[in-house]
Amino acid sequence: MPFDIAGLLAARAGEGYALQGKYVNAQVPRMLHAIGFDKVFERAEGAYYWDADGNRYLDMLAGFGVHAVGRNHPVVRQALHTVLDAGLADMLQFDAPLLMGLLAEQLVARSPGMERVYFCNSGGEAVEAALKFARCATGRPRVLYCDHAYHGLTAGALSVNGADEFRKGFGPLLPDTRIRFGNIDDLERELRKGDVAALLVEPIQGKGVNIAPDGFLRDAQTLLRAHDALLIVDEVQSGLGRTGRFYAHDYDGVQPDIVTVAKALSGGFVPVGATLMRPGVFEKVYSGLDRVFVHASTFMGNALAMTAGLATLSVLDDEQLIANAHARGDELMNGLRAIAKTQPTIVDVRGRGLMIGIEFGKPPSLSGKAMWSTLNAARPGLFAQMVVVPLFTRHRILTQVAGDYMPVIKLIPPLCLTSDDVREFLGAFAEVMAGAEKPSGLALGFGRTLVKQALDRR
């Protein structure tokens, strides 16, 4: 029988959780079931997707940031169809693909100071290239990274991961060194040792949505230059318009030596990453014909990934999505700050554009304090999970906790979010938070969800 993907999807509909449980990462369906997230979704468009019963969900997560232009964007889809149907001589490996050159040209045009691009298949790979290039360009072994940093989970990227829970069990890692995020004295102390290749930093950390303190990146760049070390800025999550500027580091007035991007560049369709370099870095790494493929990957620059990237950049411009991210971000932050005034468990609302964190903390009331201490003793950050679950199960809005053990939830919706979507989110969030600090509030509802899900499973 000829292969029939539509027939296969129809015949096996609804089996995803069972198959993952049996053949892939069995912990994922277990976790999703425990918190009531184990739905089957059928369709998606823009900032919404629909479950098998036709219920609409609002997406405030954008697939960890990949759906920046909105899910299934018609322009990106059409471009992919066109290139697929063109039957190109793709991944020939011994030619110079036009699409790769065109996407590099577009990225460089949007990245002042950058001259060349290395393409790969993910954010982690873009970081791996940055780590290798910085070592090679400086001839030094050590990269500095920040606490709470997240740059991916491949071995090199894990060596610069600022959270011990990810590193545990995978050592020994590279001899990189953690400094406090935003602490210039830590940076200077390490640079004085003379063996530092680079500082790798997210301008806004994905884990916790921590913004680099005012002036930190500028001061860091000055110090790094004085010590002949490089500044690598990881824009895998914060880049390509998410924060209301093309790069989040545009707010900091720096021109890094190396920049990494990925996620949004995919258009939500084809995995892709890119490492951009200032003049001088490339020449050190690819220093002669004998080193022509000294760092490379088989799929780099494939036609579908390059097309997705080109179409995505065009949609960002044509639909003015970066300005929209700025405006909708302001609306969200203003609304959240108004809610925070009435909710003692919200201790901070922070972010830029559509990368926003809501931090919870111990409320002043006696019952609130008791509730907070009990939850934190059970698991630090549990309160944030108790907000994320009813937003999804009661209001059909997908958000996430901003990192393990963190009392912070993160909003990184598609950049095409509308003012109506903002109002929908704020209304739902205010309702979930009402009475949050009372024992009869969030904790009880969360407990009921866990019990119901556990009973369902039996």
Ligand SMILES: Cc1ncc(COP(=O)(O)O)c(C=O)c1O
């Ligand atoms: C800042 C940053 N860098 C790197 C990565 C790793 O990207 P990937 O998951 O595509 O390997 C991520 C992923 O979340 C990220 O947020």
